[in-house]
Amino acid sequence: MKKNNFLEDLKKIQYSLRKKLILEDKINIDKIRYIAGCDLTFLNPFSNPCRGIGVILVFDFKTWKIVDKTYSIDIVNMPYIPGFLAFREAPLILSAYKKLKIKPDVLIVDGHGIAHPRKMGIASHIGATLEIPTIGCAKKLLYGKHEELPLEKGSYVPLYDEKTKEILGYVLRSRKKVTPIYISPGNYLTPLTALEIVKKSLKGYRLPEPTRLAHLYCNSIRKELLNKEKFGKLF
DNA sequence: GCGACAG
DNA sequence: ATCTTGTCGC
Numbered sequence: 001m002k003k004n005n006f007l008e009d010l011k012k013i014q015y016s017l018r019k020k021l022i023l024e025d026k027i028n029i030d031k032i033r034y035i036a037g038c039d040l041t042f043l044n045p046f047s048n049p050c051r052g053i054g055v056i057l058v059f060d061f062k063t064w065k066i067v068d069k070t071y072s073i074d075i076v077n078m079p080y081i082p083g084f085l086a087f088r089e090a091p092l093i094l095s096a097y098k099k100l101k102i103k104p105d106v107l108i109v110d111g112h113g114i115a116h117p118r119k120m121g122i123a124s125h126i127g128a129t130l131e132i133p134t135i136g137c138a139k140k141l142l143y144g145k146h147e148e149l150p151l152e153k154g155s156y157v158p159l160y161d162e163k164t165k166e167i168l169g170y171v172l173r174s175r176k177k178v179t180p181i182y183i184s185p186g187n188y189l190t191p192l193t194a195l196e197i198v199k200k201s202l203k204g205y206r207l208p209e210p211t212r213l214a215h216l217y218c219n220s221i222r223k224e225l226l227n228k229e230k231f232g233k234l235f
Numbered sequence: 236g237c238g239a240c241a242g
Numbered sequence: 243a244t245c246t247t248g249t250c251g252c
Contacts, residue, residue, distance in 0.1 A: 040242075045243040052243095080243075082240040089242065089243095111241045121241070142241045177252075182241085 010084055014120040020128040023114065026188035027105055027133050029196055032061045036104035037210025038093050041218040042076070043225070052076040053221050054092025057214045058104050061200075064209060070099035071221055082142065083117055086125035093126055106133040106189070106197060108210045113186035113194070115144045115159055115168040127187025134186030135194045136169070137211055141182055144168045149180055156195065159184065170195045178206045 036058040043051040051073065058068040072095035078088040093109070112121030113136030120128075123136030144159040149171055156172040159182060169184025169191045185194040201208035207215070 040243080042242090042243055045242085050243095080242055082242090085241055116241080136241085138241050140241060142239090 007081070007084065010087055011118065014118050014125070017125060017128045018118065018120050020131065021114070021119070021124055021187050023185055023190060024188070025190055025193050029193060029200070032105045032197070034058050034067060034102060034104040035061045035197070035201065035210055036100075036107045037110075037208070037212070037214040038096065038107060039110045039211060039214035039218045040089050040092055041215075041222050043222065048079050049075045049077045052089070052092050053218055053225070054089070054096045055214050055217045055221065056093065056096045056100060056107075057210060057217055058100060058102050059210060061105075064203070066213075068100050068102040069217065070096045071217070072096040072099065073225070085111055086120070086122040090122055090125050090129070094129065097130060103132075106135060107186075108135045108137050108198070108201065108208055109186060110137065110139075110211050110215070112136040112138045112142050112182065113169065113184035115142060115182060115184035117143050119168075121184070121186070123184070123186030125186075131187075133188035135189060135197060136182075136184045136186050137198055137208060138182040139179075139207075141171075144182075146171045149173055151177060154199070156180075158191075167191050172198065174202050174206050174208075175204075181206065 038056045055071040109123035113123035123134045127134030145162045146159045156170045158167045159169045171180045203209045
């Protein structure tokens with residue numbers, strides 16, 4: 001028996017899910033009404049199992065008012081393994097997504113889309129599973145090559161697969177001198193459309209508003225939960 | 236064989 | 243990804 005049969009099985013799931021990817025524009029950027037961002041936080045990230053909190057925030061793409069928000073808390077058994085992030089984090093996102101009363105036209109995920117060794121980053125994983133448009137927006141590079149990026153705000157260069165020469169996404173300098181963010185389509189979008197949507201979602205911070213606020217929402221729920229449990233211990 | 240490696 | 247304050251630079 002092979003030692004890493006476990007990861008081989010997970011790869012098979014990724015290859016299977018990849019068949020559901022459609023990297024074409026299934027939505028028109030001018031017709032987007034609701035856009036969402038999601039994120040996770042953990043209570044004890046270095047232990048497994050540990051508890052995780054997954055949130056989704058839905059915004060009106062025009063006014064940027066929050067129109068819906070949900071979260072889900074559960075035990076997470078899967079550890080973080082580069083290339084397999086979705087198996088650790090996607091379940092909580094999917095759970096939170098089910099609770100939404102208003103489903104977004106597109107979902108921005110904290111992580112990569114097709115900028116992944118098997119073109120199945122967490123954004124693609126979620127997009128393929130739910131069959132919805134998704135965008136991967138990561139803070140660090142996982143896979144792909146790109147040229148040097150100019151220092152000015154708004155500059156970007158393509159992120160490509162060195163093997164196939166195909167464009168996976170874009171590296172974007174979302175603010176003046178900050179380290180860039182990595183944008184790639186998850187599902188139902190082209191790399192260029194993913195870039196344009198993220199650019200339209202920037203509100204003066206390094207991260208696009210949906211992802212940025214989802215992260216803050218995560219932290220507030222986390223703090224609230226810790227307070228409750230501390231209070232419980234007093235009795 | 237070695238380095239790289241989202242959250 | 244968590245625990246943590248002030249502080250330096252643009």
